[in-house]
Amino acid sequence: MMNNFDVIVVGGGASGFFTAINLAEQNPDLRIAILERSNEVLSKVKISGGGRCNVTHACFIPNVLAKFYPRGEKELKGPFHAFCTGDVMEWFSERGVSLKIEEDGRVFPELDNSQTIIDCFLNEAANFNIQIIKQTIVQQLSKENDFWKIKTSKDTYQAKQLVMATGSNVKIWDLLKTVNHSIINPVPSLFTFNIKDDRIKDLMGVSTEMVSLKVKGSTLKANGPLLITHWGMSGPAILRLSAWGARELFDKNYQFQIIVNWTNDFVFDEVLEELMQLKQSNPKKTIIKHAQYGLTNRLWQQLVKASMISEDLIWADVSKKQLVNLAEQLTQSEFNVNGKSTFKDEFVTAGGIDLKEVNFKTMESKLQDNLYFTGEILNIDAITGGFNFQNAWTTGFLAANAIAAKY
Structure with missing residues (x-):
């Protein structure tokens, strides 16, 4: 059976949810689905910062913020000028999640509980009728008549716009090679x-x-x-x-x-x-x-x-x-x-989609129309302190804006 959507986001983590929510806010009529391979979404958000969720870092100058990224510094300068730390803090505040800055610059929910971030995302997703489809493993990607066809362990899905937000997932990287993308070989970081x-x-x-x-x-x-x-x-x-x-x-x-x-x-x-x-x-x-x-x-x-x-x-x-x-x-x-x-459970990988193949104004692939990348699927990683999440929020926001502009 073919399931049709306007936009499919593969990956139910931080950047996947952020992309879907920001897109739905701008265009509530879009049919949006999030496909997640496990039976739980936002699992990395849950364990981040010892269960408190280190949302971002209180560095508010885009060019300085970019220096915390061993891979991605040059590419993220422009995106950070569009959506930076202050914008993230305001975004959560507007949705009832108060944040606090600790002495070392890390930013956490005031309640010191990652569940507040998870609840915020799940509530927003429910408000906009974003479909969350769990235990669905993507097995094949192809482009047919301007539509992306996504064959999974359960069903086949079709969408005009496809966002890949799967983090450090080697199988997904291998699938993206079948649509001509290059992968920088992943190695551990942190x-x-x-x-x-x-x-x-x-x-x-x-x-x-x-x-x-x-x-x-x-x-x-x-x-x-x-x-x-x-x-x-x-x-x-x-x-x-x-x-x-x-x-x-x-x-x-x-x-x-x-x-x-x-x-x-x-x-x-x-x-x-x-x-x-x-x-x-x-x-x-x-x-x-x-x-x-x-x-x-x-x-x-x-x-x-x-x-x-x-x-x-x-x-x-x-x-x-x-x-x-x-x-x-x-x-x-x-x-x-x-x-x-x-290091704990907060495993980070250096490697991923070659940054030369991505337009950092829109996060769209330069090789395939209507294919977007957000978060750690890209060859971007940072030191600890909330910087990896900031990459997720910024790239998700840009992808959402770019897709919304097409409708």
């Missing part, structure tokens, strides 16, 4: 580092406010808070490095060395000089009990021990060689990374 090292062995849960990191023998670097875990290292600094280095670290098979500067921006010579001053000003204090640079006592103790400084040594008796060792541990600690772990 992952944590597996590290076995005596210096951090028993420090699970210890965090530092600001470190700087670099990959040895590479130009890759990042800074930010770092968290020591039972499998190695995580936290914003590590996740940023993994995002910017997604392809390079994949090519290294996740076997590489990182250099950690625990002081963030002090260099070796400055730290050595400060340690020598401490030797003069605190001669009778025990080094291991005298944590510096805002480090926790436990982390400081491990770095002191790694510098061949005994537990009872006082500053007066420390040698120049030992101070050199400690300055090195503080500013250029080397760690061997051996593999990666997925």
Whole structure:
């Protein structure tokens, strides 16, 4: 049986719903359907931000906002000028969802519950009679007489306009190759580092406010808070490095060395000089009990021990060689990374539809008329903090506008 619609959105996630709702608002007479492969829609929205839903990030300048995207920075500048963070916050506010900005710039619902976002979308979809068809796996795409024909595990659907909002779905990418689109090979982004090292062995849960990191023998670097875990290292600094280095670290098979500067921006010579001053000003204090640079006592103790400084040594008796060792541990600690772990459930992939094949004013394919792409199906990804959702909202909004303009 053929099911006819004006617009079909494949993918019942953030960008799929946002596209469908914005389109229906502009043209309530359109027959719109959302096809979702699982039995639940908006599942990533539900788990985002630890179940609170990190809606966006409070960066309101389009050109600055674009810099948080390792892939997509150039392409998103124009779209962000059309629909940016402030527009998203206003959009939700107009629909009864109050948002708040946290100290680190992340934006959440005031009720700290992702369900408020899900309920908003489901209510809007119901108000506009958008059909949500679940447990429907798309198996084939073809173009016949100016209509898109979508063969699924249940039925066959037909629509003039087709929006692909399926995120990082390899099977859908393969289907899009059959309509001549190129796929940039997907690799993981936003992952944590597996590290076995005596210096951090028993420090699970210890965090530092600001470190700087670099990959040895590479130009890759990042800074930010770092968290020591039972499998190695995580936290914003590590996740940023993994995002910017997604392809390079994949090519290294996740076997590489990182250099950690625990002081963030002090260099070796400055730290050595400060340690020598401490030797003069605190001669009778025990080094291991005298944590510096805002480090926790436990982390400081491990770095002191790694510098061949005994537990009872006082500053007066420390040698120049030992101070050199400690300055090195503080500013250029080397760690061997051996593999990666997925960051929570918020898995992000670098890869997807080649951005050269998409018109970023409309999100329409340059190769196929009436075919649109929104969200993470594109070769766009960002660091953590609400930026991946902002991409979903902006591209969904532009696609909705472009389709509405055709009617």
